[in-house]
Amino acid sequence: MLRFIVRRIVIIIPMLFVVVSLTWALVRLAPGNFYSGEKKIAPAVEANLREKYGLDKPWYVQYGKVLRNIGRFDFGTSLRYEGQSVNQILLRALPVSAALGFTAYLLALIVGITMGTLAALKQNSWLDSSSMVIAMLGISIPNFVLGPLLVLLFSLTLFWFPPALWNGFLSKSIVLPAITLSAIYVAYIARLTRSGMLEVLRSDYIRTARAKGLSEWQVVTRHALRGGLLPVISFSGPALAFLITGTVVVEKIFALPGLGNYFINACFNRDEPLILGIVAFIAISVLVFNLLVDISYAVIDPRIKY
């Protein structure tokens, strides 16, 4: 187990290196420059700018500097938000995205597991088919359609929740974004739970548990869920990667000052340090999260050994 963890942590480093290098190469190979706007810049000014940002040095010197910075977790200063370091921006934006993602995923787990378990227990009933149709709807309605529809209904017609902006974690402003973001996870988790539970409920140890005379509630919560939720747990790894792309859209719809919004703007502004900082940060979190999922897999299912 320990060897497995160490090996996985060691793999993270070259992968991070690949992602950062690829992003850096893309930023550099793209035509134009972050300072080339509509206005024409005098050659002398341009030379000064290039010197200031180290663009006059050979590419391997610049590349080395980028790698060194990332190794020290210091991504430099943003080109667009002048005077602010990338770390400051990350620290400011991260809580917003993390709160949103966490709430959405928690909501999805609660609703999805409940829906999936009920559907599996009452297989082929109206409860089963209706929750599966709802799940299919959740997969099929894009979040950029669902979000505006929710805004139209709950903000602009019923005036229950604000249509945009961010007032902190525990406020009304998180409700609509979290629902929008969680819809597709509710759907996936409900489907995964249903098929996982259906398989487990037919296994011998469940029959044994029933034969022992345990109540249905105990059979489900103590025995069946433990095995039936394995697919959900392995889904949680890729889910983080999806969640990040989801927050990009949801933050744009609801104008939330989160990581996704900063990332898109940084891409359009060619804000190289900020792009690299956010990409490196996302890559690290996805890789670490995948590792945690693999470890938790072994903890929950004693049959799995590394």
Place this chain on the structure above:
Amino acid sequence: MPEFDDQTKPRVSDTELHVGPEYAVAERDVSEIVSGEVEVGTSLWRDAWRRLVRNRLAALGMMIVIVIALACLVGPTLIEKASGHPYDFIPRDASLTKAFPPFRTAGGQFSWQHPMGTDTAGRDILARVLSGGQISLMVALIATIVSLLIGVTYGATAGYIGGRLDDLMMRIVDVLYSLPYVIIVIVLLALLPAKTPFGQIIELFIALGAVSWLTMARIVRGQVMSLKNQDFVLAARATGVSTPRIIFRHLIPNALGPVIVYATLTIPTVMLSEAFLSFLGLGVRPPRVSWGSLAAEGAQSLAVYPWLMIFPGVTMALMLFCLNFVGDGLRDALDPQMKKQ
């Protein structure tokens, strides 16, 4: 006993000459006969088709998919013939360059001219939704084909050759799996926008196709690994058939069932990715439109002109909904064992 005839089928046709999808058929027929569901002597595809049609939700979904796809295919041309204007026509008359609600004219009376209303420039939404559908469907189809080509070749090669090469190839897939590739696609499309709108669509094909082949490769590899030790492959090898030929002529046709199912489910996923990128302003660019870019446009004036967002959004959701049902139905139809769960 018809069962016996059927069981001998794989043996009889285990020669080089006769290798095709029948193998999978023969195997599955046996299991179906045991469960007593299906008559003997029908092919896998005919059986699957019958099961698919019998599944009402899937059949309905398939019909709706065909209707929407046909409407998108011929609709824009028909509307252009009927009204004399293309989908991006902006009326000259300043009193018409406004957003009218569905079925309303400038005066506010009922009219069939714009069943979905117009956008803020006075362009017909129906024509725009249909021609946006053309692009969305085209991107989804071509990107799926790209992912099919890469994934099937890659997975079949890794699965058939096995050993070190398989280890290496699958490790690469694992690594790519855990990368936040959407982030890289965003950087790619934002920083390297194509010169022309059409070039941008080509760039979308490549970007989306190149990232969606991973699961396909895994599925095909699994199938090929379970097939490659069967007698017909041995027979082919014994008669001196080359490795690429074994892979493409003997193994891949037999692994088609799961591949078709997964490809059907890839179409809505890719469509969603295209819409997601277009929504962020990275995908299809004006004057061309897609469902995603139309929804993005509509979302900006949601409070005032909700129909700008609702029509493209709901059309797209309906299409995705039906495609997902067809994919699920196809999986049940091609793999009856799954259905019994």
